[in-house]
Amino acid sequence: MTEQIGFIGLGYMGHGMAKNLVEKGFPLTVMAHRKRETIDDLKQRGAVEVETARAMAKVCDIVVLCVTGSTQVEAILNGPDGLAAAGKPLMVIDCSTSEPAITVRLAQELAPQGITLIDAPLSRTPKEAWAGTLDVMLGGASHDVRRARPVLETFAGRIVETGATGSAHMMKLLNNFVSLGYGALYAEALMLGAKAGVSAQTFHAVIGGGRMDCPFFQTYFEYVVGGNRDAHKFTLDNALKDLTYLVNFASASAAANPVGAAVRNSYALAIGLGRGGDYVPMLTDALALANKGP
Template sequence: MVKERIGFIGVGLMGHGMAANIVGKGWPLTVMGHRNREPVEDLKARGASEAATPRELAEQSDIVILCVTGSPEVQGILQGPDGLAAAGKPLLVVDCSTSDPSVTMRLAAELAPAGITLIDAPLSRTPADAQAGTLDVMVGGDPDAVARARPVIDAFAGRVMHTGPTGTGHTMKLLNNFLSLGYAAIYAEALALGAKAGLTPQVFDSVIRGGRMDCGFYQTFFKWVLDRDPNAHKFAIRNGLKDMTYLASLANSVGSSNPVGAAVRNSFALAVGTGHGDDYVPMLTDAVAELNGIK
């Protein structure tokens, strides 16, 4: 069986591992580079080709996977002057970014007359899982389009959940990130309060770890808190703020109050505003401690 040609834009922290699994498992792969050449050169050494523009990549692809920051980047790649749509050919586009669901649904409707099918397949877990091919993927789209994309998604996924029509994957991703970023904000505040009251992170961990409030995210988060492992969870605080902003937009669009979401967003906004935007999410603990005059 001849495998479809795959294009991949966004070979960063998550995308590099995903693309490596795709090309390593036998799909013809074309990638588009960005500022960091190292992952592109690695993928080319594994057998991938490189395109200079989204349009050129589309001309060489049947299915295109996007793993970029958010909706503005996705829209530019799809509809820009040298974008995917400019190639003038049918494509299946799989958006693995964390995007605004309302924008995803609008883009899907706008692109459909040109023969471009857009489905959303945002990710959960870490860059290490991307390398291992064990990501969680939430897929929103028409069942036939999802079935066509599924073998490629399976190359980098451990679990794949079909959430419903296009846009529902991004909705579920925002809810997933609300939970994880909410935990991050709570951990950071609890640790700072404990430190002010004389409790060390080690004492805090001895009580929580192994108890009912322990979880996989807690354990990853505390690899930074206790071991100062900078690779524990490589997801930037400014991206957390972006996702919580998308969540606020989603809440407004459906007429739902989200007071806790607003508080979590404010925690991340304070961290970005005090110069911690490029730090990773577990480092929110340092930002909150700094605001409280402690280390």
């Protein structure tokens, strides 16, 4: 029998993921979202709407979460009208970028209630979410991973198993550390280049097509030299949240992470300038503003 799927978090990534689920044959239940047009689009494709997470859990076997982070995940799971309040067995697949230690704790707390929590964070952009070609990191016990795979395969082009529950969220933080670190390097290099009269177009021409080129570089520079504000729709607020999670892990591990702290501060600077709602490539604008000389 086909599993009944619920989906909470119909933002930039979630809309495309949910679209693929319903179009590829899974009965889908969705929850009210601040953007009514997203819900209406999915309902036209065959999804059913409910008002609360509890109501969703009542009719679903598996619920996929794609929200901001651990604070939101915990509220959806344990709130008064949360998933756990339904009082029935359930698998929850957390595709958010959450804090690994909290994911492990929640999984342990929910298991006696018959709720299985596994982590399946994402890589790539809303474009790939819509196309069904996201990269997914997947953490959990082997039998749970086998059960989750058919659901994830509707919107994933590649799935990499990372180990026990919590390991995928850790890998996601490392992935974002590397990519956001590149973002901070690009912004700083562009700022210094501008002070020396080296244009962003020249920087792009030299790096692009060379050894340091990569898909992240290309989407980043679709904004920097192409002016496409929507090329990489991941906010600076979310970037700082993910980097803070990594710093929290380093602190708990008594690990020195000087590069991580520096990268985090680049994004904190942009947010301090009121740019938190901007997307990652717009870090270049914030750093240029912060270094605007007399």
